[in-house]
Amino acid sequence: MPWLFAVLVVGYAMVVGGYAATVVSFALIYAVFVTGLNLFMGFAAQVSFGQNAFAAIGGYLSAVLTATYGWSPLPGMALGIVAAVLAAAIVGYPALRLKGHYLAMGTLAIGLITYEITVEWQSVTQGYMGISGIPPFGIGPYEVTSDRGQLILLSLVVAASLFAAARIRRSRFGRALSAVAGSEEAAVALGIDVARYKLAAFLLSAGFAALAGSLFVHVVGFVSPEVFGLHMVIVTFTMLYVGGIGTVVGPLVGALIVSLLPETFRAFKDYQDLAYGAALILLLIYAPRGLASLFSPRGRS
Amino acid sequence: MSRLRLEGVTRRFGGLVAVDNVSFEVPTEGVTAIIGPNGAGKTTLFNLIAGALPPSAGRILFEGTDITGHPPAAIAAAGLVRTFQLVKLFDDLSVLDNVKVGCHLRGNAGLFGALLRPASVRSEEAAVDARARELLAFAGLSAFADEPAVGLPYGRQRMLELARAMAAGPRLILLDEPAAGLNTEESAALARIIRRIAEEGTSVLLIEHDMTLVMNTADRVVVVDFGRKIAEGTPAEVRANPAVIAAYLGTGKPGKGAAASGVQEAARG
Numbered sequence: 234m235p236w237l238f239a240v241l242v243v244g245y246a247m248v249v250g251g252y253a254a255t256v257v258s259f260a261l262i263y264a265v266f267v268t269g270l271n272l273f274m275g276f277a278a279q280v281s282f283g284q285n286a287f288a289a290i291g292g293y294l295s296a297v298l299t300a301t302y303g304w305s306p307l308p309g310m311a312l313g314i315v316a317a318v319l320a321a322a323i324v325g326y327p328a329l330r331l332k333g334h335y336l337a338m339g340t341l342a343i344g345l346i347t348y349e350i351t352v353e354w355q356s357v358t359q360g361y362m363g364i365s366g367i368p369p370f371g372i373g374p375y376e377v378t379s380d381r382g383q384l385i386l387l388s389l390v391v392a393a394s395l396f397a398a399a400r401i402r403r404s405r406f407g408r409a410l411s412a413v414a415g416s417e418e419a420a421v422a423l424g425i426d427v428a429r430y431k432l433a434a435f436l437l438s439a440g441f442a443a444l445a446g447s448l449f450v451h452v453v454g455f456v457s458p459e460v461f462g463l464h465m466v467i468v469t470f471t472m473l474y475v476g477g478i479g480t481v482v483g484p485l486v487g488a489l490i491v492s493l494l495p496e497t498f499r500a501f502k503d504y505q506d507l508a509y510g511a512a513l514i515l516l517l518i519y520a521p522r523g524l525a526s527l528f529s530p531r532g533r534s
Numbered sequence: 535m536s537r538l539r540l541e542g543v544t545r546r547f548g549g550l551v552a553v554d555n556v557s558f559e560v561p562t563e564g565v566t567a568i569i570g571p572n573g574a575g576k577t578t579l580f581n582l583i584a585g586a587l588p589p590s591a592g593r594i595l596f597e598g599t600d601i602t603g604h605p606p607a608a609i610a611a612a613g614l615v616r617t618f619q620l621v622k623l624f625d626d627l628s629v630l631d632n633v634k635v636g637c638h639l640r641g642n643a644g645l646f647g648a649l650l651r652p653a654s655v656r657s658e659e660a661a662v663d664a665r666a667r668e669l670l671a672f673a674g675l676s677a678f679a680d681e682p683a684v685g686l687p688y689g690r691q692r693m694l695e696l697a698r699a700m701a702a703g704p705r706l707i708l709l710d711e712p713a714a715g716l717n718t719e720e721s722a723a724l725a726r727i728i729r730r731i732a733e734e735g736t737s738v739l740l741i742e743h744d745m746t747l748v749m750n751t752a753d754r755v756v757v758v759d760f761g762r763k764i765a766e767g768t769p770a771e772v773r774a775n776p777a778v779i780a781a782y783l784g785t786g787k788p789g790k791g792a793a794a795s796g797v798q799e800a801a802r803g
Contacts, residue, residue, distance in 0.1 A: 406635075437645070
């Protein structure tokens with residue numbers, strides 16, 4: 234069911250094109266980010282309010298390397314992901330000693346600091362002005378410029394991300410993450426190196442965030458600090474909880490719903506935000522474990 | 535050679551001496567029980583052995599190797615695995631997957647193994663699956679394999695925790711009050727399973743309040759009171775030991791009246 238919904242939405246956007254294609258493209262980019270967030274917050278049950286920092290690192294490195302230094306997108310993206318994962322290792326190693334609220338505060342700080350850097354380091358990021366003229370994806374002479382081409386590319390990336398998440402879920406690695414989520418004490422007693430698995434989930438999550446950040450700048454052709462600001466944290470959290478935290482397909486469903494809801498309420502004009510808020514509240518009341526859980530046999534709602 | 539050897543192990547919490555200069559050995563074969571009144575320091579002793587707490591003094595040797603102060607995951611990897619007084623299952627996972635987590639130490643597939651799933655990882659997974667199902671059958675849980683662990687009745691949750699610990703392939707298993715909260719029937723089934731674990735070559739060290747279980751399963755009993763070892767021997771010897779009777783009945787030295795909680799069980803034996 235959730236899969237069918239996703240395929241229908243993407244198919245519709247593909248056929249209609251135009252504005253619908255843009256909205257769905259952004260939703261798919263968010264889906265990549267939220268899939269990563271879900272590995273850390275859903276599978277391993279940790280908290281991070283700072284994954285936007287890694288999206289910013291991936292996005293800005295891609296932007297600067299391609300727009301300023303004339304690199305082609307693919308190596309720029311690869312370097313962006315490597316840099317984000319390295320940054321995650323440097324901050325994650327000490328930060329993951331924190332637990333619960335302290336971890337949340339620590340990671341929030343990482344996001345805010347990165348935001349300030351993107352604003353203040355004007356010689357590289359051009360501050361609030363942002364960087365424009367970022368080339369679209371392409372290998373050699375082939376560039377993905379059409380709405381439909383981008384939708385297909387993004388769908389493939391999302392499919393690969395979800396496939397990775399599904400494989401992780403049903404593996405020794407994924408079970409170890411679930412053990413960390415269930416009881417750290419019991420996990421340790423079974424010989425699981427809890428700190429190592431938390432860090433691994435954090436790095437993976439940062440890698441997905443950087444990938445999403447890089448996808449964004451190449452699809453839009455422009456980047457500014459607001460793109461990866463606090464707003465992104467709030468939107469992606471909403472997506473994760475609405476879709477279904479800890480499930481494989483939840484991030485995609487959440488990203489699509491949260492992106493499309495405001496559009497469907499556009500007819501309400503002044504009451505758009507109110508209707509959107511009401512819809513979210515209803516979702517959380519009737520599907521507290523997310524929409525994806527409504528259709529899974531294990532779902533308890 | 536003994537499986538486990540404690541030499542003068544002591545643990546202080548501020549001014550309180552929770553475990554006071556305790557020495558004993560767990561033989562390679564059979565079941566050893568630690569008994570004692572509430573608050574005698576039994577669980578602290580377990581936490582010291584399993585590495586959850588560092589001792590203030592003394593040495594702990596597992597199969598002749600000094601494991602004092604080693605991190606708990608490393609102690610588990612060495613072959614010494616514990617269960618908890620309060621059941622700690624992985625609620626999000628199925629019953630079968632809980633036992634598979636127990637097999638963690640027997641595998642080595644990592645992230646890339648998960649993503650690429652080469653033949654070596656597939657065969658490792660198949661072996662883990664077979665081993666986990668075998669242990670579920672052993673614990674009488676086969677019928678619940680695909681149910682979420684959190685939905686099991688309490689007695690079966692205890693069995694699952696035991697199966698999960700056995701999945702780690704321990705040579706010594708520490709059971710912290712395994713019969714707590716079980717009814718008579720479940721407790722008898724547990725006693726049979728503990729005996730079988732011991733017969734199959736895993737040494738068992740358990741803490742227990744349920745004297746029936748102790749007398750039915752233990753080959754050796756160590757009695758602690760106020761953090762000190764006060765007696766050691768076969769169940770029959772311990773039952774006849776005046777110091778043990780004093781600790782449980784609260785006669786003997788003044789100030790030990792609070793220890794009278796286990797009275798009836800001990801007397802009944």
